[in-house]
Amino acid sequence: MEALLTQLGAGFVSVFAPANFAALVAGLIVGLLVAVLPGLTLVMGVVLALPFTYTMGITPAIILLTAMYVSGTYAGAWTAILFKVPGEPIDVPMLWDGYTMARKGEAAQALGWTLLSALFGGLVAATAMVLLSQPIARLALTFSTPEYFAILFFGLASVVALGGATLANALISLFIGLLIATVGVDDTYGAHRFTFGVRILSDGIDYLIVMVGAFGLGEIFMRMEQGFKSVPLQSVDAIKTRLPRMSEVLAAKNTFIRGSLLGIVIGIVPGAGATVASFLSYGIEALHGRRKAQMGSGIPEGIIAPQTAATASVGGAMIPLITMGIPGSGATAIILGAFLLHGLQPGPQVFVTSSHIVYSVFASLFVAVIGMCLIGYFAAKVIVRVLDFPEVIVSAYVVMCCILGAFAARNNITDVWLLVVFGVLGYLAERLRFPVPPLVLGVILGPLAEQNFMTTMISFSNDWTVFFTRPVSGPIMVIGVLTLLYPVYRHWRATSRGSR
Amino acid sequence: MKPRSRVARALPYAVLAAAGGYLYYVAAGIEFHQRAGTLGPDVWPKAILTLLILTCLYQIVKLLAFADPGEVAGATERMMSEAARDEPAVMAAATEPHWHLLGGGIAMTVLYVGVIQAVGFFVATVIYLASFIAIGGYRRWSVLAAVSLGGALLLLFFFMKVVYVSLPIGSGPFAQITLLLMQLMGIR
Numbered sequence: 001m002e003a004l005l006t007q008l009g010a011g012f013v014s015v016f017a018p019a020n021f022a023a024l025v026a027g028l029i030v031g032l033l034v035a036v037l038p039g040l041t042l043v044m045g046v047v048l049a050l051p052f053t054y055t056m057g058i059t060p061a062i063i064l065l066t067a068m069y070v071s072g073t074y075a076g077a078w079t080a081i082l083f084k085v086p087g088e089p090i091d092v093p094m095l096w097d098g099y100t101m102a103r104k105g106e107a108a109q110a111l112g113w114t115l116l117s118a119l120f121g122g123l124v125a126a127t128a129m130v131l132l133s134q135p136i137a138r139l140a141l142t143f144s145t146p147e148y149f150a151i152l153f154f155g156l157a158s159v160v161a162l163g164g165a166t167l168a169n170a171l172i173s174l175f176i177g178l179l180i181a182t183v184g185v186d187d188t189y190g191a192h193r194f195t196f197g198v199r200i201l202s203d204g205i206d207y208l209i210v211m212v213g214a215f216g217l218g219e220i221f222m223r224m225e226q227g228f229k230s231v232p233l234q235s236v237d238a239i240k241t242r243l244p245r246m247s248e249v250l251a252a253k254n255t256f257i258r259g260s261l262l263g264i265v266i267g268i269v270p271g272a273g274a275t276v277a278s279f280l281s282y283g284i285e286a287l288h289g290r291r292k293a294q295m296g297s298g299i300p301e302g303i304i305a306p307q308t309a310a311t312a313s314v315g316g317a318m319i320p321l322i323t324m325g326i327p328g329s330g331a332t333a334i335i336l337g338a339f340l341l342h343g344l345q346p347g348p349q350v351f352v353t354s355s356h357i358v359y360s361v362f363a364s365l366f367v368a369v370i371g372m373c374l375i376g377y378f379a380a381k382v383i384v385r386v387l388d389f390p391e392v393i394v395s396a397y398v399v400m401c402c403i404l405g406a407f408a409a410r411n412n413i414t415d416v417w418l419l420v421v422f423g424v425l426g427y428l429a430e431r432l433r434f435p436v437p438p439l440v441l442g443v444i445l446g447p448l449a450e451q452n453f454m455t456t457m458i459s460f461s462n463d464w465t466v467f468f469t470r471p472v473s474g475p476i477m478v479i480g481v482l483t484l485l486y487p488v489y490r491h492w493r494a495t496s497r498g499s500r
Numbered sequence: 501m502k503p504r505s506r507v508a509r510a511l512p513y514a515v516l517a518a519a520g521g522y523l524y525y526v527a528a529g530i531e532f533h534q535r536a537g538t539l540g541p542d543v544w545p546k547a548i549l550t551l552l553i554l555t556c557l558y559q560i561v562k563l564l565a566f567a568d569p570g571e572v573a574g575a576t577e578r579m580m581s582e583a584a585r586d587e588p589a590v591m592a593a594a595t596e597p598h599w600h601l602l603g604g605g606i607a608m609t610v611l612y613v614g615v616i617q618a619v620g621f622f623v624a625t626v627i628y629l630a631s632f633i634a635i636g637g638y639r640r641w642s643v644l645a646a647v648s649l650g651g652a653l654l655l656l657f658f659f660m661k662v663v664y665v666s667l668p669i670g671s672g673p674f675a676q677i678t679l680l681l682m683q684l685m686g687i688r
Contacts, residue, residue, distance in 0.1 A: 167572040175552035186541035191532035392636030
């Protein structure tokens with residue numbers, strides 16, 4: 001414990017170094033702005049920020065992206081509460097109690113509860129991240145390829161089962177993503193797969209190009225189809241935050257704890273992210289909370305539950321990324337990309353080889369959570385004004401950032417063509433209701449899954465049952481299969497009830 | 501659901517299944533030196549393609565054979581659908597599609613990528629930003645000009661001077677313009 005605190009202390013010192021602190025503040029401000037703008041999701045924001053980190057050192061780069069990620073879970077709630085405009089899908093539950101509170105003339109209190117919830121959820125998750133990472137990394141050191149494959153299978157199963165689409169469409173998206181990941185020269189045999197004689201395809205398709213194309217450009221094409229619009233802002237000058245009294249906070253302590261723990265767990269599960277955490281936490285509060293009957297009528301519990309869970313999911317999602325090198329969400333996939341771009345592979349060894357970087361990132365999450373709440377308390381009024389900015393101009397710059405990000409990756413115009421292709425694909429996927437996150441996670445996790453599958457097959461004489469018979473991989477595989485089957489069972493139960 | 505609408509809904513799955521079939525054929529022709537007792541590099545893509553084709557066929561059969569085929573939804577989809585029922589104004593803000601805007605946007609982006617090597621980053625970006633914003637319906641011309649010109653200059657400076665990305669300078673007179681700007685901004 002003493003060693004851990006010493007390393008964390010050194011991490012805090014590193015965070016306040018000028019370059020790192022500047023990156024943190026920049027990340028927080030941009031993250032808050034991105035979250036407020038309804039057209040930009042937090043994943044898109046982190047994607048677009050990546051090219052700006054190419055020349056930074058690894059620590060400020062990761063700190064910047066992590067700060068953007070965490071602040072992206074917070075500021076969207078402001079516009080949901082004040083203007084009924086959720087900045088992100090995460091913030092939809094804020095409409096039920098947050099906006100209702102604002103309509104009752106308690107907007108300042110609603111913003112106060114949001115701030116406190118983000119602060120509590122963020123700090124609890126950051127603490128959990130620090131405490132759990134080393135033990136999980138030690139455990140991960142004992143894992144072999146079947147265990148890694150099982151974890152990846154579980155992650156892919158959860159992104160399908162928990163996603164925002166039908167199961168069949170999510171599966172199809174995932175398979176397309178896994179297929180894109182096979183393009184290029186195979187590592188084991190050196191065989192060309194789906195390269196069609198195009199030289200640049202031999203190097204494979206960089207998942208960052210797929211992400212920037214599908215999440216960034218695809219989303220802009222979608223907004224073009226819907227037409228650009230701006231949000232009329234009323235009474236921005238009256239925006240202020242009023243923190244609740246200690247007695248009120250203590251009365252809702254169980255909701256704070258429940259939301260935070262749920263957020264951490266959901267964050268750790270690869271594939272599930274802040275949106276799932278936010279909705280699920282609200283749902284649990286509505287089912288089991290102390291004031292479940294009043295949920296939806298504008299009570300603090302309806303704000304605390306989703307906000308604590310959403311912010312806490314960030315700390316949770318960082319755990320598998322740092323300890324096993326497995327990104328569980330779009331944002332952590334980009335953070336993984338930033339690690340790799342700077343020559344560091346996250347995983348259990350990272351605590352031995354680069355602990356100073358890891359603990360700087362850990363410490364930065366604490367500082368980022370406190371910083372975003374301070375900015376939220378003093379500057380929400382100013383940041384919300386970004387909604388006044390014409391959406392079409394923001395979109396034009398988003399496209400430019402997408403193009404420059406793709407070009408800067410390898411200084412090759414072919415990557416920009418690929419970006420446009422994936423942008424159109426992303427748009428079509430959205431239009432036809434094929435979810436984009438499984439596709440992207442398929443591209444990211446596909447090579448890891450294939451590598452671990454093939455190595456297992458070589459090591460265990462092509463015996464695929466090994467995944468189910470080993471003490472660690474077996475249960476994980478079974479949970480993965482059950483995760484996939486649960487929505488089918490739920491659907492079957494609902495239809496059989498309906499037909500009775 | 502009407503038979504025509506069912507066919508229309510099944511069409512994307514049919515296209516994907518056909519594409520999957522073709523790629524399976526391509527995967528079957530992957531060249532490699534087989535090692536005894538080990539799986540080849542074609543196994544993984546073939547397995548994925550098989551699953552893809554089976555899922556598409558399942559969807560096609562379901563859509564064509566049943567008048568009202570239910571859908572198994574993911575957890576977030578279920579929660580979002582419930583939210584849409586509670587907040588229809590916010591969640592289902594369906595608007596008339598702006599096909600001209602979408603078509604124009606995609607065409608402009610393709611054109612931009614197509615000419616950027618010849619015209620150079622700066623000139624292409626100024627024109628692209630201005631056209632994008634104008635097509636998007638923004639009509640304050642002074643702001644439009646400032647945003648396009650200023651933005652292109654800022655991006656040129658940042659990416660070439662700070663991030664050291666070698667952006668296309670163009671050829672002929674366009675290269676002269678870019679080189680002059682680079683000189684003025686102290687970019688080597």
